[in-house]
Amino acid sequence: MDWIAMATGFILILMGLYGALTERNILRIIVSFTVANTGVNLVLVAVGYMHGRTAPILDKTVPVAEAVARIIDPVPQALVLTAIVIGLGVTAMMLTYAYKLYEEKGTLDVSKCRDLKW
Amino acid sequence: MMEALVEFNWMRIPWALLTVFIVFNYGFLMTALIQKIAARVGRRHGIPIWQNYIDLIKNYALRTSITHGVMFYLGPVFRLSGGVGLLLFVPTIYGSDMFSNFSFAGDLILALYFVFFGTLGMALGAAESGHPYSAIGITRGLSQMTAAELPFALAVFAVALQYQTLSITDIVAAQQGGVLNWTLFTNPFAVAAAMMSFLGSMMRPPFDVVLAPQEIPIGPPTEYHSSFLAMMQTNRALFPIAKIVVYMNLFFGGAASWPVLFLKVFLIYMVSAFVGVVFPRFRVEQSIRWFLIWAVPLGILAVVLV
Amino acid sequence: MVSPMYIIAAGLGGAFLLGLLPNKWRTIPYAITLAILGIMAWIAGSWLYAFAVQGAASVEIFTAGTQPPFAINFRVGLAEASLALLTTLVGLHSALYMKDTLFKQGRQAMAVLLIFIMALCGVIFTRDVFNLFVFMELVVIATAGLVLLSADRRALGAGIKYLIVSQLVSILLLVGIIFLYHATGTLNIDDMAAAQVNLLQGGAMAFFLLFVAVLAELKPFPANGWGLDIYESAHPAFSAIFSTATGGATIYAADKMLQIGGAEWLPAATAIGIVTFVAANIFALVQNNDRRLLGYSSVAQIGLLLTVAGQRDILGDAYYYVAGGILLAHAVSKAGLFWLSGLVAQRELTDWAALRSQPVLVFAFATFLALLVGLPPFPGFYAKWDLAHHLAAEGRLWLLGLILFGALVEAAYLFRWFGYVIKREARENGLAWQSVKADVAFSAVIVAWLLAYLWGHLSGHGNLLHAVPLLFALLFLPLDWLPAKLKNVLAISGLLYWFYLNYPSYDPLQLIFAAVMLPGGALILLASFQTQKRRVGFYPAAMLMFAGLAMLIVAKSSFDFFAAWELLTVGSYFLILRGKHSEPHALSYLVFSLGGAFLILAGFAIAAQGAPDFKLAALAQVAQPYAPWVFAMLAIGFMTKTAAVGVHIWLPGAHAEAETDVSPMVSGILLKAGLFGLFMLLITMGKQQLYGVELTYVMLWIGAISALIGNLMAIFQEDAKRLLAYSSIGQMGYAVFGLALMNHLGWLMALMFVINHYIYKSMLFLSVGGIAKRTGTRLMYRMGGLITLMPLSFIAVMIGIIAMSGVPPLSGFGGRWIFYNAIMTAEYRLPMVIVFLAGPIAFLYLFRLIHTIFLGQLKDEMRKIKEAPFWIVLPQMIFVVALMVFALVPGLALRKVDLYMTQFFAGNGHLNWEGLTISSDFGYWNPVAIMVIIGVIFMTLFLWLLFVNRKAQPVKQFNIVFSGERPFRPETTHFAWNFFAPYRKALGFLTQPLVTIFWETVSELLHSAADILRRFYTGNGQTYAIHLLGFVIIVYMLWMGGKP
Amino acid sequence: MIRNFAVFLLLLGLGAIFLHLLDGYVPASELNQTARYYAEHTAQDLGAANIVTAIIVTYRGLDTLGEVTVLFLASTIIGMVLAQGSKRQRALQRKLPASGELLTTGSRLLVPLILLFGAYVFVNGHLTPGGGFQGGAIIASAALLVLLTDPLKRFSHKLIALVESISGLVFVGVGVLGMLLAGGFLDNRILPTGEFGALFSAGAIPLIYSFVGLKVGAEFTSMLTNLAETEKS
């Protein structure tokens, strides 16, 4: 049953990509990319999941001694945090470009700026 | 350098001059005779035999002459020295040291390429005259000559391969002893190709568009007159004989004595006379095609089969 | 040694420090930025110094005080240090270059730049996969930010496309990393490499995603539209960093990935790399925007680097030398070219002609192109040589072929661009000159030449920059401001001294070629005295050519031979390009010569079979299956230089359009290089069989046909120089024919042609050049009657044509005589027929040359022209004397070489030289006697005629019998146009330009294919993302197939 | 139309790849070597309760440094791009209706609480779940709430930039100190790891993480304010 998380992650990625690649409006593209990023983050976390284990916080409930047997894999958790932040950074950049695009071309349609071709 | 001069047999020079004198006179008489025969074919009485001499003297007797420049002088000089040179570099009488001229210096290839010497000089001289007709005549002459030379070169190469030598005296020596071992019989294709190219180079009707009197007044020598023309006349007598001597040596067994030479030269000359009298004139591209279609295959056969 | 971690710390610290400063400040933040970049460069440089000079081993730097698999570690080795130094230096120079833009944008842009450079160094150093992802994302965001610096408003679109595609790439990368972590249990690259990823459960699939994502960063062929848009629209300085530093860092990252993937993934990388290399180069053919062209070129070079990375298994320890050479060559040249593009105002390729106003920039441009294409002495040349040898040793010939084809296409469009720079007219405000920018560009030139020296030093074949002739040629670059006459004296004395120096070491065969090339070259250089101006660029190019020739003759190993070959090709290209209308012809010359050179490279590579230093003499021992192929390739390569039929179409244009004194150099001397090559080839390899066909027999036919076609086409030319050019094709055909006869006399004839052709062709080209200078035209029908006005030229041309036509007294007949003796013993007879026909045809165009120029009618405008300039006539007279001497005493030159050649053909058919007569087995030839006899006859008749006509009346040009009429005008009475009309009717069909049509269709095919296929990049960001996705799917389907 | 169909097809291909990945995926039964190492050593080496934070701040400190730079980069670029002066004045003059009663009083009450909670989160990053980034986000949400209530409110860019740069410099400084004093770059043992579970334990982790929190909060607020100030309508 634990593959459900990963499957939903993959599905989220596919949906996000479909949205990103077919939508004309840049804002919708940004939103669909964010959906795709959340999908990736979900997959990242899902990889680290182990059946019947708890969060990697060593406190009273999970003493240091039996940590090895009780906690799930902490590394994907760390990675996902960085991935989220980086996703945010790229989204912020995309928003700036969207703003500049509207300011320059007066439209939000990505297919309008095609003067660089061939 | 010096020892070459010492061992050079000085007696060769008078003998060579003697050869030139004999051939010169024989040339004048024989060309007049050939013209008379051609006239008789046209039921005309024809020119007297000694007419060429008279024309020569008359041309030298002309009191005025004009000149278009240095190259104009060099034209006939090149022409005649080409003719005399060709004669002297080829042994006329086989076996006699007297009449083997300067053939020690060069051999078959020299003869083959020396023909161009006269043509080149004539072309330069005629071009200097500035007359467009002479330039047109030269282009026709050179174009035709390139196609005519090819079968001859092939024939010469075939003969050289057959006798494995490039020295004319050796070739003549190999053909001695009876008519059957002339190249005519041992290598007929080569001789056929050579004779076809011979027609091309003799400026007789099928291939005389170069000197066509009516079309462009006698082509290259349009502007030549008096003593220039006289020098050209001597060459017109001398050069064909020299060429025929080469043909005779290569293909018809050479000549052991002067009468044999005179007879053979006359008969070879008659070949072009016979053909010339009958056929109309070819345009240049027709003659080029004729040579490449008919004469060259024969030459190739000669080279391949030897 | 300072830990490289400080590079990261300095970069970040600086960025945050800039954050503190108030917005208004400009100079202080700029100073800080430069300082920090300087520090980073200094650290990288010190590490490089440690590795390169002190030979220290590579160092591991741990973070967070724990062992690598559990923390991120950096590794700094020789490769990382050099790449870091490259990145930081390019960053520093670009910062200097972008001073005004950074000032306009303020401190934020400087901070972004600092982080950008820091991130790139991170990508190079890190050994952790996820950390690599983080640094790559940093690079992506910094790029998106810096792209907006550009003045070009279209950069915005480029930025959007870039971000869209990088989002897709980051998704793939992340999924790949996490699954790889799940499979291997670690994030450290070295551990992953040890864990044999392909065998683990799901490991291959995960690695595939990671691999494809990193490759996508490298802008592979189908999915690189977005990269090209950035190159086209971004600020040139940023593009410089983007193409060099980002390219270098990402290719190094890809190389790390390949270490993880192991040997199974190398073919995939090679395939993607070679497809990108060839496709990008072909697309670049039809570009006319300069930056987009540079974009295509850098994508191509990165593709080539990927291919090289794909060959790391067979390259072994030479891998870093080859990959480093190509990468650094690409980096420095691209940086330099982008910086130059900042100086040029408009963006068309032809607008770069404005560079001509600053000769220094033209030199910089030439250096960058030579560096990029990999011409000697630059690193690319050594790298391509070693790469070719390793590929050939492994038998990967189709890959070698594709690389060489791509390199040829690249050389074609780059040097076409160089032709525009030299030849097209420049707009007046074409150059946006700023001294800072120029200095930065020129610093790249200095680095280029330093790299050349370094790579030469490292290469096992001896440093090209140590070759004295090449140094002598390069010496003329700084001396270019001297007056032309002084440089000419220097050049001539240099040539003569070098000949004198090497005289004892030449064997007789080399002596003849050396005599023709060095003192012969000096003789022709005499004609260069007649120019008054400084002739900037002439002497470096000429001396480069002569250096190549001098080194060619004494080359012992295949490397020296090939290096000399390319040097003389490049030198002669620059020489030919100087002609007024020679741009297209010089380009076709270079493309053909480089094509031939690459064939020779392939031939040597296959022959060497992996041997590091392959001696030319070892060509004889090449193993059987390869020997005929090697022979064929080398022969075709050499025959492109002697313009055999099929590859001859460059010669007429190149020789005709070159300058007056360049034509004889190129025609009289350069063609002999090809002959020398053929000599070397035939001496070592002798007869070869390919599929039962005797290769020398094929060469025999090629020689004969090119003799015929060359002479035949020469007849119908209206331009005097083209006529001589075509006749050179004919004469070279004769020489190749002689060589292919494979007997003693055949080779002697070829040598005779080498000497003869040099003398009379140089003489004829000089005289025609002198006439063209005086009459202002080269068209023969517009000249005429110049014999009285230019007597010396007339004598030279007359002697020339007598010699060339082979008429007895002069040396041409000697060549024909040896030819006849040679063919007596030849075993093949049919090609003779064509050569016999070619002989008399030579007569026709020679007569046409002399008649239409000197004889015939003198035109009105030519009435008062003077004799050709003294310095052009002097060499001609020397040639006339040389021709006479050579005609009289051929033994002077040929006797020694005749003995030398007996060793090749077991003594059959050699000439014996007693006294004045030269006799062979078949005939004899006494040049002196012939000359004397003909001279005596000639003089007697001439004197007789002069005596008889002593009262002759000299007349003028219209005193001709014109059937009673008066000639209309000189133009109408001079018969010169369409001189051999009947001949054209008879044999015109032979001169149909079939070969020209063939080569034009090939180039037309390439251009139209490129033009259609490049429409593939529609400009829409989403389409580019779809291309990337398609690329991923295709690679998946092609590569993964059934793998787990 | 064709494009959409093409995209659909390609995504099917990508789906196949993911399916391939998915069915090849076998969830691990026990921790792999890296995770086991972290589980065993974090406690006594670094003394941090929250292993994820330990990994983020120390073991993979460079990633975090990278992240922070990403954020810094994003905010600088936004500042650079949107900093055209003219738009800022136009944005000020526009007339806006006063925001709702509920919103103003609610925000006045909640903003300090949110700020306090944010501070708590990033201070106790090494003990309880959460950390610098989460805390910073919470602080930024406070700033967002303020902006929502009063769109024309201007935060002083100087202050934000100052906080941002100082915290960045501190982070880098601590990293360099780690190299000088302790085992390597960003090693947290420059301060005593203290006894397990206490506030001032796990060496420099809390210090780094709180500054990261401040920095992230500052960057988010600067991004938000920049975007807000250039609001036209």
Place this chain on the structure above:
Amino acid sequence: MKEELLKRIVKTPDGQEIEVDPLLDYYCQEGPTVQPPAYTAIIEKLFNWARSESLWILGFGTGCGAIEMRPLMTPRFDAYRYGIQWRPTPRQSNLFVISGYLSTKTLKRVIRSYEQMQGPKYVVGLGSCTINGGMYWDSYNTIKRLDDYLPVDVYIAGCMPRPEALLAGFEELKKIIRAGKAEGANLYAKNFEWYKANQKSVIHDWDMPDYNW
């Protein structure tokens, strides 16, 4: 004067301007000179004999007499027997047969051809038109007396004499040559101005040098 003969300024390839006067630059301006027999009498007798035995006629037929010249080449009359031959160019011919009336236009070409002939040259006038204008005696554009314009050696009377008459005429000419009295060329050179004045009085568009070499 025709346009192509006018003096004109021409730009040379290196930019100077030069002046070209076709009549002076293209043609030799020298006049004819008297050519006395150069050698001793015996040689001159031999030369005269040779000159008479090889008369080369210029192929230049005017008026209605040219048709009479053709039969001489045919078997019936065969002038070749007497060493007479036709040469297409005036350079190589010695005998100029004016075979009928001469319009002024043709006279201009006749003068040009005559002057281009070499050394001892002879002129034979056929028919009465050359003697006194013949039936065109009152025509405005024909030449009445040929002798005023060219030194004529023999006239063959008849309103077009038959080939036999021509042969007889040539025999007559041979006698004169052998006697050494056929010095028409020297006569022309001696009274060159007189001949030239007569010619110019009739030819009005004189666009050639005085003596055409």
